[in-house]
Amino acid sequence: MICKICGGKEISIIFDGQIRDGGLDNYTKENIQMFQCNCCKVIWHDSMMNLNQYYESTEYRESLEGTTDEETFYRLHDKETLSKLQYTGTEVFRNKTTADIGCGCGAFLDYVNGVASKVIAIEPSKYYRNIMDRKGFYTYPYAENAIEEWREKVDVITSFDVIEHVENPQTFLCECKELLKSGGTAIIGTPTDAPIMRELLGPIYEKKLLFSTQHLWIFSEDSLQKMARYAGFSSVQVKYFQRYGIGNLLGWIRERRAGSSIESSFLTDTMDAVWRKESEAQGLSDYIVLYVTK
Numbered sequence: 001m002i003c004k005i006c007g008g009k010e011i012s013i014i015f016d017g018q019i020r021d022g023g024l025d026n027y028t029k030e031n032i033q034m035f036q037c038n039c040c041k042v043i044w045h046d047s048m049m050n051l052n053q054y055y056e057s058t059e060y061r062e063s064l065e066g067t068t069d070e071e072t073f074y075r076l077h078d079k080e081t082l083s084k085l086q087y088t089g090t091e092v093f094r095n096k097t098t099a100d101i102g103c104g105c106g107a108f109l110d111y112v113n114g115v116a117s118k119v120i121a122i123e124p125s126k127y128y129r130n131i132m133d134r135k136g137f138y139t140y141p142y143a144e145n146a147i148e149e150w151r152e153k154v155d156v157i158t159s160f161d162v163i164e165h166v167e168n169p170q171t172f173l174c175e176c177k178e179l180l181k182s183g184g185t186a187i188i189g190t191p192t193d194a195p196i197m198r199e200l201l202g203p204i205y206e207k208k209l210l211f212s213t214q215h216l217w218i219f220s221e222d223s224l225q226k227m228a229r230y231a232g233f234s235s236v237q238v239k240y241f242q243r244y245g246i247g248n249l250l251g252w253i254r255e256r257r258a259g260s261s262i263e264s265s266f267l268t269d270t271m272d273a274v275w276r277k278e279s280e281a282q283g284l285s286d287y288i289v290l291y292v293t294k
Helices: 051-056 059-065 070-088 107-112 126-135 143-150 169-179 195-201 203-210 221-231 246-255 269-281
Strands: 011-017 032-037 097-101 118-122 138-140 154-160 180-191 235-241 287-293
Touching (some): 051 059, 070 154, 097 143, 097 169, 107 118, 107 126, 118 143, 126 138, 143 169, 154 169, 169 221, 169 287, 195 203, 195 246, 221 235, 221 287, 235 269, 246 269
Parallel strands (some): 097 154, 118 138, 154 180
Antiparallel strands (some): 011 032, 180 287, 235 287
16 A cells, blocks of 8 residues: 555554444444654544545535535634634735635635635535526536636635546645636645544544545645645745644543533633643644645
């Protein structure tokens, strides 16, 4: 076996068991092997489905969230907008041609649309594209389709929680580069392997949350940088962000399950801020964002 990211030949099986399949408390019937490259540290599994058909239909959202309803999507995802703006800043979008890849119903783009000059919505789900057509966005199922019209015309690309779903992440980054004009920027966020949670909880956390049939990849800093440089970006940088607070960590330790965050007066804002800052400073946080410039 050869690593599809860096070509490394030293591959380890780090997990062999049931993993999450869609929403919480749903698991595969069969054991799934998770592999890790000992060179670039990327983690993946080979239990692939017909990805295009899966994401173009309503099956993905229904398995993950129980519905594809537009209002439910906003209720679940509007709250993520502040986090995404933390990754991007706000000034990057003003008077710019902006594309968001894997944008769902366009909850984030609704806010970007207020300042961007043009908004490109790239989303495989035909149901969601119809909604974004109604909003007046330029819509396409995949980046390769948008390239035909927008090659080297896009100022800013954003993509959050998407690259871990695609069969070929190297192709994904190369398509981003084709869309960007010279000096354009792509900001791509993806979950990490949450090393603190794995160290404290081990296979319980891996089975119940971390490893998922929908997440084909879990990227490391090294693997992201290798792919970006191979794609030919002139500037490559990564930053770590801790999304979940210390109450979530303690809830997991106590209950051994997701959604069991502890709320208590002893968990002050200061304590939580220190937890988040130290997780990020040590590269141990649960989210990583790749910043690349063409």
